[in-house]
Amino acid sequence: MEFEQHLAAIVNTMSEGLLLVGADGGIVMINEALSRMTGYARDELLGHACSVLDCDGCQRERGQGGAAWCRLFAEKTTRAKHCTIRRKDGSYLPVLKNQTLLRDAAGKPLFAVETLTDLSEVVVLDRKVEELTRLLSAEEGFHGLIGQSEAMRRVFDLLERAAGSDAPVLLTGESGTGKELAARAIHEIGRRRRGPFVQFNCGALAESLLESELFGHAKGAFTGATRHRQGRFEAAAGGDIFLDEIGDAPASIQVKLLRVLESKTFERVGESRPVRADVRVISATNRDLARLVAEGRFREDLFFRVNVIPITLPPLRDRLDDLAPLAEHFLCRLAHQAGRPVPSIAPEAMRLLAAHPWPGNVRELKSALEYAFVVTDAGPVEPRHLPPSLIAAAAPAALREVCRAAAPVETGRDALVDALRRAGGNRSEAARLLGVSRGTILNRMRRYGVDSKHVLDY
Numbered sequence: 001m002e003f004e005q006h007l008a009a010i011v012n013t014m015s016e017g018l019l020l021v022g023a024d025g026g027i028v029m030i031n032e033a034l035s036r037m038t039g040y041a042r043d044e045l046l047g048h049a050c051s052v053l054d055c056d057g058c059q060r061e062r063g064q065g066g067a068a069w070c071r072l073f074a075e076k077t078t079r080a081k082h083c084t085i086r087r088k089d090g091s092y093l094p095v096l097k098n099q100t101l102l103r104d105a106a107g108k109p110l111f112a113v114e115t116l117t118d119l120s121e122v123v124v125l126d127r128k129v130e131e132l133t134r135l136l137s138a139e140e141g142f143h144g145l146i147g148q149s150e151a152m153r154r155v156f157d158l159l160e161r162a163a164g165s166d167a168p169v170l171l172t173g174e175s176g177t178g179k180e181l182a183a184r185a186i187h188e189i190g191r192r193r194r195g196p197f198v199q200f201n202c203g204a205l206a207e208s209l210l211e212s213e214l215f216g217h218a219k220g221a222f223t224g225a226t227r228h229r230q231g232r233f234e235a236a237a238g239g240d241i242f243l244d245e246i247g248d249a250p251a252s253i254q255v256k257l258l259r260v261l262e263s264k265t266f267e268r269v270g271e272s273r274p275v276r277a278d279v280r281v282i283s284a285t286n287r288d289l290a291r292l293v294a295e296g297r298f299r300e301d302l303f304f305r306v307n308v309i310p311i312t313l314p315p316l317r318d319r320l321d322d323l324a325p326l327a328e329h330f331l332c333r334l335a336h337q338a339g340r341p342v343p344s345i346a347p348e349a350m351r352l353l354a355a356h357p358w359p360g361n362v363r364e365l366k367s368a369l370e371y372a373f374v375v376t377d378a379g380p381v382e383p384r385h386l387p388p389s390l391i392a393a394a395a396p397a398a399l400r401e402v403c404r405a406a407a408p409v410e411t412g413r414d415a416l417v418d419a420l421r422r423a424g425g426n427r428s429e430a431a432r433l434l435g436v437s438r439g440t441i442l443n444r445m446r447r448y449g450v451d452s453k454h455v456l457d458y
């Protein structure tokens with residue numbers, strides 16, 4: 001008797017949940033930690049079937065022709081595994097479950113002992129580490145957004161104001177203008193910054209998968225749903241959810257998003273119990289949502305719900321003041337990663353960059369500089385180091401000006417060999433790279449005795 005009292009005190013000091021299950025599946029003992037973790041009182045669990053915890057890692061034998069309640073009794077194995085159980089309030093709890101069998105002297109199974117370690121904090125911390133790792137490399141400018149132009153300063157001001165409220169934000173702007181960075185900035189300075197930032201691309205998945213991805217599903221909700229699955233809205237609890245490409249959300253998902261925004265609740269697929277959505281919604285699109293509404297392809301009611309705080313990221317061609325700081329920022333990062341000195345940008349190359357219309361915006365600029373960084377050895381980035389596509393698309397006037405300014409460099413044998421090498425020996429491409437005609441390239445090859453077949457060996 002005395003020993004039993006001590007034993008009870010011992011198991012109640014454990015921080016892990018402890019559970020003893022009989023061969024018939026009935027719970028015969030629990031400790032206080034299990035009660036705390038699940039939200040069930042002792043008498044709501046004792047004597048009840050362990051299936052009340054709805055563990056998705058449990059493999060029951062009964063009903064599948066087996067004699068024992070669960071496979072643990074049949075297989076006689078001991079192992080640890082990651083599972084998800086359901087608390088009394090319906091929320092999911094990720095746990096690490098250890099289990100073993102207790103047997104009598106004759107080897108007959110008596111009880112299954114299970115210990116459950118709460119992994120919810122670990123899961124949140126894991127996500128946070130992932131997020132911070134990403135942010136560490138972008139900790140410049142306005143939370144990673146570089147820009148000095150008047151237009152970007154206005155955007156930073158709006159982002160700061162939006163972060164101070166819990167109202168839905170709609171980020172619009174052409175592709176590559178920094179909408180995702182802006183969404184992260186709102187999260188980083190907002191009230192929910194200690195919570196998760198969960199990103200979801202509404203156009204990236206087949207319609208049939210979208211609902212379960214966003215709202216989660218219960219085990220058995222559909223063929224193939226072998227485990228409980230937390231959706232993105234649940235994963236974002238206490239934080240922000242970023243719905244990218246919201247203009248691409250199919251009609252069936254638009255209805256469900258409207259419901260979350262209106263009622264602040266959602267239902268997991270295969271369940272009818274509403275779950276509270278404790279999230280702030282930040283959406284983004286590079287499409288004209290108002291036009292999609294007019295065309296009947298986007299719900300007007302949803303448009304008004306997501307568009308409470310509209311913020312537009314201006315295209316790069318309309319804020320050329322940002323070109324130099326952005327270019328320097330990307331070259332600095334590349335040089336830092338490669339352990340090389342930071343290359344400067346020659347004025348002629350800068351003029352070419354300024355003349356480019358940047359249809360891909362900052363994303364395109366970033367790629368162009370990655371290219372330039374790879375092909376520059378030491379020294380500054382010259383026009384010949386810029387991507388051929390950018391040179392080819394350059395306005396003729398800008399190109400002429402650049403070629404005039406760069407003439408001493410461009411006429412040298414080294415420049416010719418370099419251009420031919422980068423063009424893989426193709427003379428037309430080399431001509432484009434240097435901004436001269438194919439005939440000029442042929443003349444220079446003759447003059448310098450350069451053979452395009454052997455140019456790759458230089």
Ligand SMILES: Nc1ncnc2c1ncn2[C@@H]1O[C@H](COP(=O)(O)OP(=O)(O)OP(=O)(O)O)[C@@H](O)[C@H]1O
Pocket residue numbers: 141144145146147173174175176177178179180181182244285286326362363366
């Ligand atoms: N102002 C900026 N400062 C620094 N980097 C930027 C800036 N704007 C965009 N970038 C970079 O450009 C790339 C594209 O940005 P981002 O993904 O945020 O654009 P987006 O508008 O969300 O594009 P899409 O509509 O195609 O999803 C990223 O690598 C991002 O880091």
